[in-house]
Amino acid sequence: MTPYKDKEEFVRILSALWDRIFNTPEIMQGLAGEKIIVRFRFTDFDTTLYIDNSGEKPIYYWDPEGDAPFDVEMIQTTEASHKFWMEDLNVPLAIATRKVIAKGSVQKALKLLPALKPAFKLYPQILAEMGRNDLLQKAAAKKRKRRFKWFKRKVVRTYDLSKLQPFPLSLKKELQPEERPPEPKPSEPPHPLDLLRTMYTIRAFEQHLAHAFKEGDIPTEAIHLSIGQEAVAAGVCLNLRPTDYLNTTHRGHGHIIAKGADLGRMMAEIYGKATGLCKGKGGSMHVTDRSIGVLGANGIVGAGYLLGLGAGFAIKHHEKSDNISVVFAGDGSVNQGMFHEAMNMIALMRLPVLVVVENNLYGEFTRIDRHSAVTDIQKRASAYGIESYQMDGNDALSLSREMASVIEKIRSDGLPRLVEVKTYRYHGHMEGEPQVYKPKEEQEEFLQKDPIDRLEA
Ligand SMILES: Cc1ncc(C[n+]2csc(CCOP(=O)(O)OP(=O)(O)O)c2C)c(N)n1
Structure with missing residues (x-):
């Protein structure tokens, strides 16, 4: 419910706040570099506020006649807005749970948050000046109550140790659920058309996600797409059996699709629906489907190595x-x-693990030659006595053939292998990120080597 008496009071308070923000040099310095127009739509009072920081001087205005242009739109209630200014709203969580619907360059808008931090002091001052001390008292009481609740929780929470599973856990039971196919399928080399179909599917799936994320329809703060890297997913996974295990990363949609996930249930998962593969509780970075051996995507960079071990x-x-x-x-x-x-344990214990390192040249926004002393990733395997290879990740056909032979080797001698696959991602590290750190010529060069175009040719 709105904490304001009426629309007039709301407009008066927020206008006073933005007047004061624009007159606070400390805040304005932080906002100076961000040329952006943000539109706030307040659903309960049916009013819109534009914060226009695209010109020389920032301005704000309410309800312009006709549609004024904007880069980002935040749709919310006036209650959510009040909570935000009272520092009682976790913005990424509010976006994820759709209490706030964000459309457009959300990442750009989120970047403004640190600069706005000093403004949180201004809002309570304005409430007091406008005679709304009652709202400040309410917020203080809520804070006290919350602290007490945490304290109470700590005291009453107990664990019934007898109910915990005994250790060691039964791995057999854990890793072989009934729904897994009993016998592995004999391996057949993937047909080029299957490779192509899989790559098309991954690209279409992720292009849809790019669009839906931009529209604010995906309940997540960040989504990582592998558009441009589809040949790696297809070239590896079409050589696998449903009973082979797979661990992947934050950029794992392609791998999971190529391993055979149900597309509808996977999409539902990313949309946070109960019909999703993990009942919508995992989302893009935690898609899991043990029935096809997918032990999970993982947002913790590097965790997949240990799970794969x-x-x-x-x-x-x-x-x-x-x-x-x-x-x-x-x-x-x-x-x-x-x-x-x-790597050490996999080699020492001689385990049948295939490590595929997709070298797309960047870790987040940093080029490999600025984050790695040895940029030839393949070479690192030799430190552990692991046989390794380097492959062209944009040539699906040769990649698939070479992978098939590496996989057969692992099946027959049970020893690990590492393959560095050279590839490139077309989109930002996460959607909406403008890739200012990538040279234009480099992007052009890799577009010419598009894996789908190459196989079609
Ligand atoms: C342990 C850990 N550290 C840092 C991060 C933040 N983070 C997320 S993705 C990423 C970069 C990963 O780069 P890379 O392994 O090359 O995968 P890519 O994004 O290129 O697919 C980082 C540092 C994280 N998620 N987990």
Whole structure:
């Protein structure tokens, strides 16, 4: 429910706030570099506020006649706005749960938040000046109550240790659910048309996500697309069986699709729907489907190496099968301690693990030659005595053939292999990110090597 008496009071308070923000040099310095127009639409009072920081001097205005242009739109109630200014609203969470609907260059808008921090002091001052001390008292009481609740929770929470599962957990039971196919399918080399179909599917799936994210329809703060890297997913995963295990990263949609996930349930998962693969509780970065061996995507960079190690251990010591454990990772992850710890143990324990490092030249916004002392990732495997290869990740056909032979080697001798695959992502590290750190010529060069165009040709 709105905390304001009426629309007039709301407009008066927010106008006073923005007047004061524009007259606070400390805040204005922080906002200076961000040329942006943000439109706030307040649904309960049916009013819009434009904050226009695109010109020399910032201005604000309410309800212009006709539609004025804007870069980002934030749709919310006046209650959410009040909570925001009272520092009682977690913005990314509010966007994820659609309490606030954000449309347009959301990342750009979120960048303004640190600069606005000093403004949080101004809002309570204005409320007091406008005779709304009652709202300040309410907020203070709520804060006290919340603190008390946490304290109480700590005291009453107890664990019934007898109900915990005994250790060691039964890996066999954990890793072989009934829904998994009993016998592995014999491996057949993927047909070029299957490679192409898979790459098309991944691209179409992710292009839809790019559009939906821009529209504010995906309940997440960040989504990472692999457009441009589809040949890697297809070239590796079409050589796998449903009983092989797969661990992937924050950029894992393609791998999971190529491993055979149900597209509808996967899309539902990313939309946070109950019909999703994980009942909508995981989302883009945690899609999991054990029925096809997908142990999960993972937002923790480097974590997949350790999970893949575990799956390799289970294959060797519990399943005693010729399945393999595949780990997808990015070039940025090879500087994590987890990479080195996992490589050591995988080699030492001689586990059937295929590590595929997708070298798309960038870890977030940093080029590989600025984040890695040794940019030839393949070479790192030799430190652990692991056989390694380097492949062209934009040539689906040759990649698939070379991968097939590496995978067969792992199945037959049970030993790990590392493959560095050279590729490129077309979109930002996350959607909406403008990629200012990438030279235009480099982007052009890789567009010419598009994996789908190449296979079609
Ligand atoms: C342990 C950890 N550190 C940092 C991050 C923040 N982070 C998310 S993605 C990313 C870069 C990963 O780069 P890379 O491994 O090359 O994968 P790509 O994004 O290129 O697919 C970073 C540093 C994280 N999620 N987890």
